Amino acid sequence: MQINSHMSVLIRDVAAHYGEREALIYQDFGGSEWKSYSWRQFADTVRKVSLALLGMDVGPQENIGIFSQNSVQYLFTDFGAWGVRATTIPFYATSSEQQIQFMVNDAKVRILFVGEQDQYDKAHRVFSFCPTLEHIVVFDPKVRISPHDPGTMYFDDFLKTGQSHEHADLLEQRYGEASMDEVANILYTSGTTGDSKGVILTFGQFHAAFEANGKCVPVTEKDRVMNFLPYTHIFERGWAILAITKGATMIVNTYPQQVQQSMRETHPTCMSSVPRFWEKVYMGVMEKIETSSAVQRKVFQHALAVGRKHNIDYLSQGKKPPLSLHLEYEMLNRTVFSLVRKELGLENANFFPTAGAAVSAHVEEFVHSIGIDMIVGYGLTESLATVSCDHRGEPYTVGSVGRPIDSIEIKISPEGEILLKGPTITRGYYNRDDINREAFTEDGFFRTGDAGYMKDGELFLKERIKDLFKTSNGKYIAPQMIESKLLVDKYIDQIAVIADQRKFVSALIIPEYKLLEDYAAKHNIYYKDREDLCRNRQIYDMMMERIETLQQQLAHYEQIKRFTLLPHHFSMDRGELTNTLKIKRRVLNENYKKEIEEMYLD
Numbered sequence: 013m014q015i016n017s018h019m020s021v022l023i024r025d026v027a028a029h030y031g032e033r034e035a036l037i038y039q040d041f042g043g044s045e046w047k048s049y050s051w052r053q054f055a056d057t058v059r060k061v062s063l064a065l066l067g068m069d070v071g072p073q074e075n076i077g078i079f080s081q082n083s084v085q086y087l088f089t090d091f092g093a094w095g096v097r098a099t100t101i102p103f104y105a106t107s108s109e110q111q112i113q114f115m116v117n118d119a120k121v122r123i124l125f126v127g128e129q130d131q132y133d134k135a136h137r138v139f140s141f142c143p144t145l146e147h148i149v150v151f152d153p154k155v156r157i158s159p160h161d162p163g164t165m166y167f168d169d170f171l172k173t174g175q176s177h178e179h180a181d182l183l184e185q186r187y188g189e190a191s192m193d194e195v196a197n198i199l200y201t202s203g204t205t206g207d208s209k210g211v212i213l214t215f216g217q218f219h220a221a222f223e224a225n226g227k228c229v230p231v232t233e234k235d236r237v238m239n240f241l242p243y244t245h246i247f248e249r250g251w252a253i254l255a256i257t258k259g260a261t262m263i264v265n266t267y268p269q270q271v272q273q274s275m276r277e278t279h280p281t282c283m284s285s286v287p288r289f290w291e292k293v294y295m296g297v298m299e300k301i302e303t304s305s306a307v308q309r310k311v312f313q314h315a316l317a318v319g320r321k322h323n324i325d326y327l328s329q330g331k332k333p334p335l336s337l338h339l340e341y342e343m344l345n346r347t348v349f350s351l352v353r354k355e356l357g358l359e360n361a362n363f364f365p366t367a368g369a370a371v372s373a374h375v376e377e378f379v380h381s382i383g384i385d386m387i388v389g390y391g392l393t394e395s396l397a398t399v400s401c402d403h404r405g406e407p408y409t410v411g412s413v414g415r416p417i418d419s420i421e422i423k424i425s426p427e428g429e430i431l432l433k434g435p436t437i438t439r440g441y442y443n444r445d446d447i448n449r450e451a452f453t454e455d456g457f458f459r460t461g462d463a464g465y466m467k468d469g470e471l472f473l474k475e476r477i478k479d480l481f482k483t484s485n486g487k488y489i490a491p492q493m494i495e496s497k498l499l500v501d502k503y504i505d506q507i508a509v510i511a512d513q514r515k516f517v518s519a520l521i522i523p524e525y526k527l528l529e530d531y532a533a534k535h536n537i538y539y540k541d542r543e544d545l546c547r548n549r550q551i552y553d554m555m556m557e558r559i560e561t562l563q564q565q566l567a568h569y570e571q572i573k574r575f576t577l578l579p580h581h582f583s584m585d586r587g588e589l590t591n592t593l594k595i596k597r598r599v600l601n602e603n604y605k606k607e608i609e610e611m612y613l614d
Contacts, residue, residue: 013233014226014257019094019215020190022256027055030233030259037236037278038084038264041128041152046278049084051259057171061092062183064174068123068147072097072186073194075119079112079135080127081105082239082266085151085167089125090243094215096186099195101210102244104591105131106584111208111591113138115200118210118443120144125167128152136161192216198442199246199393210442211393213246220435221250221396222257224418228403229387231282233259235362238280240271240289245592247367250397251284275357286368287375287496288593290386294375295502297352297382315348319381328380330407349382363387365401367413368592370473370496376410389414390471394438394451394458399430400471412470422471423457429477430464431457479597481511487569489517491597494563494570501558503527506582508595509572510608518611519575520604521555522582546577574611578604 017025027035029051036049049057070076076093078100080086093100101119103112105127112134116124122144126132132155135148139161148164150157157164196215200208231237237255239262241248252262260282265274275283301312322341326333333341353361363385371388379386389401390413399422401414408414416422420434437458440448452458463474475490482488491509494517498507506522525542531554532538532545539545555577563571582588587599601608 013259014222015259016219016222016226016257018190018192019091019196019218019253020097021095021187022253023051023055023058023091026256026259027051033259034261036084036087036262036264039266041083041154041266054087057088058091058095059183060171060174061088062095062174062186063176063179064170065093065096065098065123066179066182066186067173067176070096070098070123072189074098075101075121075198077101077103077116077119077121077124079103079105079107079124079131080151082243082264083127083151084264085125086127086243087262087264094196095183097190097194099198101198101200102242102249103200104242104244106591107134108584109134109138111200113141114208115210116142116145119198123147123149125149125151126155129155132157132164136164139163190215192219197249199244199249201393209444209447211246211438212440212442213393213396213438217396217436217438218250218253220419221398222254224420224436225250225254225398225401226257227418228401228415229254229365230363230404231255231258231260235260235281236263236279236360237261238263238265238271238275238278238283240265240268240283240285241368242268242591245368246393246397247284247286247365247391251365255282272356276355277357279357279359281360281362282364284365284367287366287371288369288499290366290375290379291372291499293356294378294500297378299502312348315344316378316381318344319349319383320377323380323383324377324410328408328410345383352382353384358384361385363404365389367391367397367401369594370492372496372500373410374497374500380410387414388412390462390473392460394460395420395432395434396436396438398436399432409468409470412467412472413464414471415469416471421457422466424465425453427477428463428465428474430460430462430471430473432460433457481509482513483511483517483569484513484515485569489570494519494566494572497566498559498562498572501562503531503555503558506595508582508597508600510601510611514612516573517570518608519572520600520607521575521577522580523555523577542579546579551577576604576607576611578607 015026031052032050034048035051035054037046039046076098078089090100124135126135126148132150136158139145149167149170151167153166192215194215195212196218197213198210200210237260239252243249263278263280265271301309318341322333322337353359361384365387367389387402389398391397391399398417399420400416402408403415423431425431433456461477463477465472480488489511494509495507498504503523504521505524508520511517537548537550539548559572588596
């Protein structure tokens with residue numbers, strides 16, 4: 013059952029149905045104990061937030077900022093703000109002071125909610141540069157507030173102001189006046205090029221997205237949904253609220269680096285993630301297998317082969333496996349794959365939506381083979397997440413991004429660009445009339461900037477059109493496709509392909525330093541420091557051998573001929589990564605100009 017109310021009253025309506033059932037499982041900031049809220053407590057707290065905001069004279073469609081990692085307070089604030097018909101503007105918890113200042117001023121934010129000490133300190137430092145900013149509300153009660161900061165209060169104190177019923181009638185009035193045409197969110201894209209753009213998302217877009225996704229994504233009230241990606245990310249935001257409309261229990265993971273521990277402790281049935289999460293899982297499992305006995309390796313490799321044949325060759329194509337294969341798979345599923353899933357905390361795995369980047373075929377096949385239903389999809393902030401995804405019960409192809417959801421119309425331009433139209437598509441960018449005209453075709457289709465094609469009802473991606481490289485030999489290179497193939501190697505943590513206007517393909521590689529150091533110790537390779545290790549010829553030759561194995565299926569002109577191992581990670585502080593950890597190629601080309609040029613010396 014789905015309760016797809018207007019988001020201003022969604023929690024109230026879901027709570028009316030589920031009452032004292034568990035709604036939220038969470039940890040306090042910095043805590044280790046798992047606590048919970050019932051649906052009734054969830055709704056009561058959201059109402060207090062709404063009343064407290066009315067006490068601060070928040071008007072309809074006023075912009076409110078939220079600068080925090082995932083937390084229950086974040087959810088309370090989002091839904092409480094929507095209850096008074098305000099617009100929330102989520103900021104990534106890793107945003108810089110410059111980004112915060114820009115977004116607060118661009119959206120004329122008066123009230124900013126922040127998470128922990130780092131977010132508060134940044135907000136406090138930019139306060140005087142933001143003329144509209146009047147109040148900061150801090151989620152974490154352990155944050156040290158500056159003694160010279162009368163405009164800041166703790167969230168617990170803020171909630172106490174919402175205990176009065178002084179504004180109860182006005183709140184009911186706001187509920188009654190809520191419109192699907194009003195703006196629910198302005199999501200500033202992290203942007204791999206240029207300035208951030210505020211994507212306008214209306215309540216109607218969310219409503220249409222929940223209706224369409226609810227038909228093809230099988231989440232139910234029985235599911236325990238891990239919130240792993242930041243709520244600022246439209247994928248997690250849309251997915252989490254969709255799960256709420258179905259009455260699922262939400263597990264709020266505050267610190268992304270702790271997600272695997274959180275999974276083992278809370279046993280989720282579903283979780284949205286980006287491909288990098290599953291690449292890490294794949295590498296972790298394969299690392300354990302490599303260090304196992306010969307007998308154990310042989311058993312696991314056989315089990316993977318059976319799993320692939322059963323789940324990929326047959327089930328993914330809509331075919332019924334032969335009885336003998338099915339019985340063997342079920343036996344291996346109970347004895348081998350169940351142990352892998354238990355180690356991950358996924359004993360009761362239902363399905364796992366995955367999007368945000370290209371999924372390696374190796375990884376997708378592996379995840380399906382061990383009995384985890386990965387639902388691969390594609391979407392953008394501007395489309396309110398899902399454009400297409402695998403539909404349970406329908407055939408899917410490894411390498412596709414699924415079938416379009418209901419209500420989305422997809423058209424491929426003569427240049428190969430994916431164009432979109434439908435009720436989930438944004439009406440434009442906030443305060444950016446200059447680019448809104450360019451964002452749509454004359455007949456009203458949104459330009460995604462992604463190249464792709466349709467085949468047998470499934471959508472396949474090629475590359476970001478702006479990301480396509482052209483070598484000096486006139487060959488077009490798709491860097492993300494090459495990168496996704498190499499990221500499955502356990503020794504590679506980050507990679508950026510270099511090729512534009514170059515005579516061959518090269519790469520900047522961030523290795524997994526710990527594994528590289530272990531390899532050096534095992535092979536008696538002496539090095540003074542990390543820089544020396546990355547320059548070592550034996551290390552280079554070992555890495556090149558592994559790269560050549562992984563890129564055998566690439567065309568000759570697509571293959572990496574040279575690479576440089578870097579002794580430090582790509583960094584958001586140096587402007588090399590977006591808040592969603594996408595690489596900014598223009599910045600990398602500037603920051604590593606010397607290293608890149610050296611790779612092309614004859």
